[in-house]
Amino acid sequence: MSVVEESYDVVVVGAGHAGCEAALASARMGLNTICFTVSMDSVALMPCNPNIGGSSKGHLVRELDALGGQMGINIDHTFIQSKMLNSSKGPAVHSLRAQADKSAYSLRMRKTMQDTDNLTLRQAEVTELIMDGKKVAGVKTLSGAIYHARAVVICTGTYLRARCLYGDVIEHTGPNGLKAANHLTQSLLDNNVEMNRFKTGTPARVDSRSIDYSKMEIQLGDNPVVPFSFSTNREAVQIEQVPCYLTYTNEKTHEIIRANLDRSPMYSGVIEGTGPRYCPSIEDKVVRFADKNRHQLFVEPEGLNTNEMYIGGMSSSMPEDVQYAMYHTVPGLENCKIVRNAYAIEYDCIKATQLKASLEFKDIDGLFAAGQFNGSSGYEEAAAQGLVAGINAALKLLGKDPMILDRSNSYIGVLIDDLVTKETKEPYRMMTSRAEYRLLLRQDNADLRLSKIGYEVGLLPKNRYDHVVEKERQIEEEVARVKEINIGARKEVQSLLESYGSIPLSNGIKLVDLIRRPELDYDKLAPIDPDRPELSDEVREEVNIYIKYEGYLTRQAKQVAQFKKLESKMIPSDIDYDDVSSLRIEARQKLTKLRPANIGQASRISGVSPADISVLLVYLETYKSKEK
Amino acid sequence: MYQSDTIAAIATSMNSSGIGIIRVSGENSISIVDTIFRGKNKLKDCDSHTIQYGHIYSGDEIVDEVLVLIMKAPRSYTTEDVVEIDCHGGVLVLKKVLSLLVKAGARIAEPGEFTKRAFLNGRIDLSEAESIMDLISSNSELAMKNSIKQxxxxxxxxxxxxxxxxxxxxxxxxxxxxxxxxxxxxxxxxxxxxxxxxxxxxxxxxxxxxxxxHILKEGINTLILGKPNAGKSSLLNTLSRRERAIVTDIPGTTRDTLEEQITINGVSLNIIDTAGIRETDDVVEKIGVDKAINSIDDADLILFVLDSSRPLDENDEFIINKILDKKVIILLNKSDLSTIISEEEIYNKYNKCVISFSSVSLDGLKTLESTITDMFFSGEVRSDDTLYIxxxxxxxxxxxxxxxxxxxxxxxxxxxxxxxxxxxxxxxxxxxxxxxxxxxxxxxxxxxxxxxxxxx
Known part of the structure; x- marks a missing residue:
């Protein structure tokens, strides 16, 4: 029998948020790339919430954009409402979130893929890895077709052996009734990949015409809108926005849930997968936070060309009739018609500690992994990993060192380090508290942090990089200029200060000290700083943040310097921890299993104590000298 | 712990003369010492390998008169900037100076850390590496156990x-x-x-x-009790002479009690020797006896010494009745002589741990030491339960x-x-x-x- 047989540089399995970024990055870096999807109609599908970004996730999108990824640009063209969250808090936790027109988002991403040179999009289910010893050599599809490749990136999301559940109904499909991928798991197991089974869920979609919005609070977008991508023109995103709505559950809702708990597959034990604690179903919330008498629900449009509304906060795996009963207790939803049921979904994923920080498997040369397949959750987390895996697959084939992002330069670095170092037992979600150097890792300076890396790996276009270099120069110059300026207790100064409720001067003062006053900032002081050059919003924002929070920023920069010292102490990959006699047994086992790349990573493994690290440092010195 | 910040520690084991050296090593060691030292010149302006005379201050208050030795990188043991402070004011002052250094930004060194730095900076021969690794792991394990237990x-x-x-x-x-x-x-x-x-x-x-x-409260407060001539002082001498790492010994403030700090298998004991307890009319001796009895309350552990070559008398009974509710080890001393009291007899009578012991032949010393450490690690005895750091x-x-x-x-x-x-x-x-x-x-x-x- 003859089968289709083709050759590519890189195969990407899956065209969700991870797969799209991986395929685009690899193709844009010049590698001949093919990307498989179970359905051409589900490219960059958003099967759950209709938005991109949010606290800390917005940071991921910004960083991905600074490196040359697509998600930021794609949402800037397809959003229907946008908000900067936490804008009253410190600059480090400002985070963008945009409501997406889901179908526009998906279509635009597919078109971008199809318009990209070196990139082939193909509908087929990948069923098997083709191996050449310990090296991956390609994939086989359900039809038996063979695709040779030198690198493979797996981004199967929630599709591997997926099953969807509500009540006692079990459907063996991926999200939205799409075809599950039932074969690849076995091939992975055959190659000694260790698997996990995770679960997540989604709320019902409701017909907009059946909702009484007069009983809900309206939620509007920001004016003006800030775009996600550093390359998007700010004028272009000042569009007419669509509202969302806020309503609440009540005791009646909770009673119905409690009375029917035995019919939920979560509580009857039918669900085997581990669900995330941060994204609980409504039945979880009612059980675990029994003292709360109401929970918030956000009613959000799924797009401009559909009347479906997403009921955020009410994900569930209750039977259909209970879903109807509980949704009908909510103000504004009394007569609602459900368009799609809420459901829970279970899927296979891997233990990500089998990966290096490049997202390549430690034990399978050329095989990369990204997205929910790695045990994360969320579109943004997936896209960020997809980008890194795609870049590194390409770099490998180009014979270059991998791009390793770390905890000190990006949320993406934190995300990947957590995934590959900590043994995650539930779907991993990004949170700002996970980033220990978050004052430095702001969404406003993602371009300053990462554009150089994106440009040097060959993904970010030169004109975008040049723009960042110029921006950086302007910031430095302006900060230096401002630091030199003294302000006298002139009349116009005093009246400006008074107008902001700020204490008038008794003596001269440095301009920076005025900027640091909580009620003042760089922009407000423009009238008393006549020599100020004309600068863009972005530059002025950076200057203000840098001066206002300089003390804190310097402190974190020092911590980063300490951190880097440990990250740069590499551990040879052939180290035999049994040789290091003074290590405690638990530490030896963990180190042997996880094989950290450097001392910093080793120190973050649970079960490895500071004393173990000291012992390891001394051993490494000995080892180095022996090598000589 | 494995970072290159500035570390400080008391570098000499202390003895009664109270002279001791505090060593500081790391990038900021000179500037840190400068914040508490006042001499003719600022240390940062002094040449390497010179000795400066001056005083250590806490605020405006003089803490000690000191000599300070400066060794600038890389010409020092650790190859970092090292400052050594020669103090003269005794144990309390050494600890005070150390805590001033910590306030000024230094960190207390981990066991073996100076040596480790010397090694990592290429100062020590490779053959010593193994032993350093063992030192780090065993010390830190014990220190950790200790500090948590304590x-x-x-x-x-x-x-x-x-x-x-x-x-x-x-x-x-x-x-x-x-x-x-x-x-x-x-x-x-x-x-x-x-x-x-x-x-x-x-x-x-x-x-x-x-x-x-309350610094001196460190360790288990251990009281040696017994009537005169039961062998209390020789017990103290035996315990402290055996111990190589004497941490401190401080003459008591009254003529009749003596405190000594010793370490047995990593457990710190604060041993207080008391006057022999007996009924007395001698005014001076009575003060000593009363003091001994009063210190029972504060003791975490009591070593009650009985002379096994003599029968129990009313003085022994008097003491034992005072300590029935305390943690007690009864030592049947002078086991090298002909004994007339047996372990069983005493155990049956008081239901306390009994050990036969001789400070002449050293019989029972090992048993005593391991009993004390066992009691400590099992949590039976713990140091002072009040709130002392x-x-x-x-x-x-x-x-x-x-x-x-x-x-x-x-x-x-x-x-x-x-x-x-x-x-x-x-x-x-x-x-x-x-x-x-x-x-x-x-x-x-x-x-x-x-x-x-x-x-x-």
């Missing part, structure tokens, strides 16, 4: 509850940042301020207990925690945004954790998920 129950409870409060507040702030539409921080800074002030008060109390001279490492952690908490207050006063609070809160949390030997790991994420309802 942590009195009530202190541990206080630290745990402080940490829990800090973690809760941080988790609340972080939940509000991660899910701003669910949690509102309006008016929260004022509440946090009150809570943080309360936590600082508690931390202050703990720090005071360290500063107010007894070790300078713990005190350093507390003052670090305090300054992080003060940073929170100043952030609140400066009207900084809430996300700045959690950075210093988590620092304080981790410093307090060093006292109890706990690390952070995923505490915060777990707290957020368990206390606050998040998500879509």
């Amino acid at each position: 942590l009195s129950g009530s202190l541990n409870k206080i630290i745990v509850s402080l940490r829990d409060k800090i973690l809760y507040e941080t988790a609340f702030i972080e939940s509000a940042l991660d899910d701003p539409e669910h949690y509102d921080l309006t008016g929260y800074p004022e509440q946090l301020k009150e809570k943080v002030e309360g936590i600082i008060d508690t931390v202050d109390g703990l720090i005071d207990s360290f500063n107010s001279g 007894t070790n300078s490492r713990q005190a350093a952690c507390l003052s670090n925690a305090k300054s992080s908490l003060e940073n929170v207050l100043s952030s609140i006063d400066n009207m900084m945004p809430e996300d700045f609070f959690s950075i210093d809160l988590m620092d304080a949390y981790s410093y307090l954790g060093e006292i109890t030997g706990e690390t952070i790991d995923d505490d915060l994420a777990n707290k957020i998920f368990s206390e606050f309802c998040m998500g879509k």
Whole structure:
């Protein structure tokens, strides 16, 4: 029998948020790339919430954009409402979130893929890895077709052996009734990949015409809108926005849930997968936070060309009739018609500690992994990993060192380090508290942090990089200029200060000290700083943040310097921890299993104590000298 | 611990003369010592390998008259900038100087850390590497066990509850940042301020207990009791002579008690020898006897010495009745002579641990030492259960925690945004954790998920 047989540089399995970024990055870096999807109609599908970004996730999108990824640009063209969250808090936790027109988002991403040179999009289910010893050599599809490749990136999301559940109904499909991928798991197991089974869920979609919005609070977008991508023109995103709505559950809702708990597959034990604690179903919330008498629900449009509304906060795996009963207790939803049921979904994923920080498997040369397949959750987390895996697959084939992002330069670095170092037992979600150097890792300076890396790996276009270099120069110059300026207790100064409720001067003062006053900032002081050059919003924002929070920023920069010292102490990959006699047994086992790349990573493994690290440092010195 | 910050430690074992050297090593060692040293010149302006005369100050108060030796990098043992301070004022002063250095930014060195730095900087021969690794791991294990065990129950409870409060507040702030539409921080800074002030008060109390001279309480308070001539002093001599690493010995403030600090298998004992107890009319001797009886209350462990070559008398009975409710080891001394009291007899009578012992032949010494360590590690005996911070490492952690908490207050006063609070809160949390030997790991994420309802 003859089968289709083709050759590519890189195969990407899956065209969700991870797969799209991986395929685009690899193709844009010049590698001949093919990307498989179970359905051409589900490219960059958003099967759950209709938005991109949010606290800390917005940071991921910004960083991905600074490196040359697509998600930021794609949402800037397809959003229907946008908000900067936490804008009253410190600059480090400002985070963008945009409501997406889901179908526009998906279509635009597919078109971008199809318009990209070196990139082939193909509908087929990948069923098997083709191996050449310990090296991956390609994939086989359900039809038996063979695709040779030198690198493979797996981004199967929630599709591997997926099953969807509500009540006692079990459907063996991926999200939205799409075809599950039932074969690849076995091939992975055959190659000694260790698997996990995770679960997540989604709320019902409701017909907009059946909702009484007069009983809900309206939620509007920001004016003006800030775009996600550093390359998007700010004028272009000042569009007419669509509202969302806020309503609440009540005791009646909770009673119905409690009375029917035995019919939920979560509580009857039918669900085997581990669900995330941060994204609980409504039945979880009612059980675990029994003292709360109401929970918030956000009613959000799924797009401009559909009347479906997403009921955020009410994900569930209750039977259909209970879903109807509980949704009908909510103000504004009394007569609602459900368009799609809420459901829970279970899927296979891997233990990500089998990966290096490049997202390549430690034990399978050329095989990369990204997205929910790695045990994360969320579109943004997936896209960020997809980008890194795609870049590194390409770099490998180009014979270059991998791009390793770390905890000190990006949320993406934190995300990947957590995934590959900590043994995650539930779907991993990004949170700002996970980033220990978050004052430095702001969404406003993602371009300053990462554009150089994106440009040097060959993904970010030169004109975008040049723009960042110029921006950086302007910031430095302006900060230096401002630091030199003294302000006298002139009349116009005093009246400006008074107008902001700020204490008038008794003596001269440095301009920076005025900027640091909580009620003042760089922009407000423009009238008393006549020599100020004309600068863009972005530059002025950076200057203000840098001066206002300089003390804190310097402190974190020092911590980063300490951190880097440990990250740069590499551990040879052939180290035999049994040789290091003074290590405690638990530490030896963990180190042997996880094989950290450097001392910093080793120190973050649970079960490895500071004393173990000291012992390891001394051993490494000995080892180095022996090598000589 | 493995970073290149500045470390300090008392480098000599101390003896009664009270002369001791404190060694400081690291990038900032010279500038740190400069903040507490006043001499003819600032140390930073002095040449390497010179000795400076001057005084160590705490604020405006002279602590000690010292000689300071400066060795600049790389010409020093560790190849870093090293400063050695020769102190003359005795044990208390050495500890005081050390704690001043910590306040000025140094960190107490871990066991073997100077040597480790010397090694990592290429100063020591490779053949010594193995033994250094063993030293690090065994010392730190024991130190960790020790410091946790030594942590009195009530202190541990206080630290745990402080940490829990800090973690809760941080988790609340972080939940509000991660899910701003669910949690509102309006008016929260004022509440946090009150809570943080309360936590600082508690931390202050703990720090005071360290500063107010309870330093000598370090270790298990062990009282040697017995009638005159039972062999108490020779027991003390035997125990301390055997011990190579004598930490301190301090002549008692009265002529009739003697304190000595010794370490047995890593367990610190504060041994107090007392006057022989007997009925007496001698005024001076009676003062000594009363003092011995009064110190029973404060003792964690009592070594009751009986002369096994003589029958029990009313003095022995008098003593034993005073200590029935204490942890006691009864030593049947002079086992090398012909004994007329047996272990069984005493055990059956008092139901206390009994060991036959001779300070002449050293019979029973090993048993005594292992019994004491067993009692300590099993938790039967623990050091003083009141709230004393007894070790300078713990005190350093507390003052670090305090300054992080003060940073929170100043952030609140400066009207900084809430996300700045959690950075210093988590620092304080981790410093307090060093006292109890706990690390952070995923505490915060777990707290957020368990206390606050998040998500879509």
